[in-house]
Amino acid sequence: MKVLDDIKNLIEDLLGGDTVFNNTKILNPEYIPSNLPHRENQIKEMTVSFRDLILNPGSSSIRLVIIGRTGTGKSVTTKKFGLKLREIAHERNLRLEYVHVNCHRQRTLYLILQEISQGLRLQLPNRGLSSQETFRIIYDYLEKRNIHLVITLDEFDYFVSTAPLEDIYFLVRVYDELNVTTKRLHYIFIVREITSLSGLDKSIKDHIIKNIIDFPPYKSTELYDILADRVYNEKAFKENSVSEDVLRFIAEVHGFDKGGSGNARISIETLELAGKIADSENSPIVTLEHAKKANSKINPELSALIDSIKELDLHQLIFLKALVLLHDQEGIDFFPIGKIEQRYVELSKNFGEEPRRHTQIFEYVRRMKLMGLINTRQSGRGMRGRTTLVSLPIPISMEFKDLINTEIRKRLEQSRIS
């Protein structure tokens, strides 16, 4: 039983052993830190937009759009703002509630309304309610108790790309049609790119896009401050266990000005992983080596995909490029297969290639899915019949795009020679 005992000792050593962490919760994506370095301007702009609600409640219904890529602090900043606004309102005897709905999790109008009710701790009757009825109950509740409600629709692009138009219309406009004197509902829409709203009716668009606040990707010095705040102020790690060098390295890798994604989430994840690696090596400090190791592990999917991409034939690559281009332009993840095919046909012609037929495209999708190069799912109802939606399995990096372009060029050259 020697071996088993060794393993048991090993596990116990690690469990009871020293750790560089003080409190890992502080590194969770859901954690809301006290400070939000480099988002002061955005918070100022949000305050200006919501000033009327505090100073002159009921006079207007406020709409705000927040735009920025993944990891730019849109969710955390909005949540923090909502909570603080509520606090300030309460100090002024104004009843204000804040509800944050993630449209990626709450995928339908019905679920969104349920989530809003829950946020208000409002008990809905058990029988199946229509969205209209649910909305009416929420509204009556606010009216009866004289409550103002700020609703954040996070990842709203997701709702826009999957929900039927009438549901989007309902969510955005129905309140204005109620003809009320006191405006109690206020919206913050969070999207990744403004173009994700461009497919909407003009009437809806005009309605949403009044105030826009931009969340640019972080520069390396900004990421450094964000990481330093978690380590030295929030004390996610034990005293003196993380040096500035480690933070500087991670910040440099991901800083937008240094060619990185400017993504705070990935930076924090890398730091956490570096800590875990230090623990697994029984090291009392996180070293630069640990940070480098963590960094090379943080995108292991990409390296696996690179090999598969090299195996694709020209038309599969063009299809993949079409998907990447759409993703870049529209800032959403899932596209109906038909839409990608359209783009693919255009691209093929640009490359002087005869586009493959529809049935062949389906076969490509099936095969690339098996290779793990794309994800698919069926659309919900409402998209005029069910259709297959396609997305990429990982965030698109420059490296990923370059690889696709290089491979396409190689294939084109090969076919010209032969």
Ligand SMILES: Nc1ncnc2c1ncn2[C@@H]1O[C@H](COP(=O)(O)OP(=O)(O)O)[C@@H](O)[C@H]1O
């Ligand atoms: N300015 C900031 N200060 C501190 N932490 C931040 C800041 N911006 C982002 N973060 C952290 O980075 C992670 C991603 O932020 P999040 O708000 O989820 O980004 P987004 O919603 O734009 O994708 C979270 O852990 C968040 O707490």
Ligand SMILES: [Mg+2]
């Ligand atoms: Mg978010």
